[in-house]
Amino acid sequence: MSVPDLAGKTVSEAGAELAGKRLALQERGIEFSDRFESGRIMLQDPPAGSRIRVNRAIRVVVSGGSEMIEVPQLTGRSLEAAVKVLAEIGLQKGLVSQIHTPRYAAGRIIAQEPAAGAPRVRRNSAVDLLVSQGEIETKYVMPDLIERQAAATIARLGGLGFRVADIRYSYYPGHDPGIIINQFPRAGYSVSKRSLISLEVSR
Template sequence: MKRKIQFVFTVLCMLVVMLVSAALTLRVALHGHEVTVPDLAGETIPEASTSALRSGVDLYIQNKYYSTTVPAGRVLSQAPASGSRVRHGWQVRVTVSLGPQEVTIPNVVGLPVREASMAVRRDQLDLGTLAHLDAPGDPEMVLAQTPPPNAGVDQPRVSLLLSSNAANASSAFVMPSFAGMGFPAANRAAIALGLRVAAIGEMPQPQPTPQVAGTPGPGGTLLDANGQAIPKPAPIYPAGPVTAQLPESGHRASRGDVVKLYFGNYRPGGGSSASATSGAPGGNSSQGPSH
């Protein structure tokens, strides 16, 4: 009996030793190859790559942002932070500075998505999220963009809202925002949705044009003595970008509805010295420029 007790005690001791050894081995395996994350802020990408390799971590460029304080091509931020303890081979994600913003956000509203994508990439910008909205008219047309044209941005990325004419699409849709757009771009976007535009704002005084005699030509044009088409007077648009609209963005709208676009210092409920109304495709324009 005594021998049996000694045998069981010996087995238990061996099991305890094995468990302790396994725990120590696991701890060494998990923490024995830990390294310290270096400080990469302000370094160029080659310098950051060398620092990461020397410290035993991997470098991954996750984002690019414009910055007025960090020169282009240098690390703007990192994660994990410098001084953190991570496993050997851990991935350190960095954001690279693009320097001050030097590009202008193009206006692609009203363009097909292919042309809009080319315009965005031509200006060395990235194409962001592409969302779709059931809307009448041609599919894959840009209804709105974020950020708006000529806006100051943090990232070189432009997201687009595209039209879709799904088989079960109704004539109702969500009113987009026209804020920041000039009249031509806002008018094109509204017409693509089947809306009619009432532009409210100060209308520039038309420049007097000399009367030129001509002969009728094809398509209602006038031809001069040399048979060349006489240019038509340039259309007159409200000055400045859209500052307000009715209905506001996010409201329910339907094809044929009128959206009031306010320019300059004009606001809903205020007065206006002139306004122009344009129709949807196939419609007639009333006072103001024709489209």
């Protein structure tokens, strides 16, 4: 006797068909499937078309439908960490957009779609991410600091949010102690508040 094709049929439909052929139906479990609706037969053994004797059992696996996964909270995570979390639970990174914002450090997730706690989504669904590029960096023109008093100038720069990272003291004939005799970046260069300023001061 030839084994009938049971794929896509309900257990009751398959059982009735097999009973008419003096065959039995044996359920071997439930597995998730995007192809078959929940409650439909997705696998059978022996396969359709095989030869089988009467009074034998056809073993089947029934679909539990698509596996639905809860979307995790990704806001505040780094992009790298968010992608890793998605991969671990069976979801994918979708579209990644970037904007400047002072609220989040650069590289951190600002928003996501679907949002965390939204209705569950199918396995392998994509989650779109909005990533911070940090605060827009304001550019300034480096002033000429040569011949200025070092102590007052350093204090002034610090008060404006700039960082003097390196101060070297050198003997310089004709200059009183504490006078700036060299600087980097040079006057006229473009700088930001993240730029590191180096000064050479007379001693």
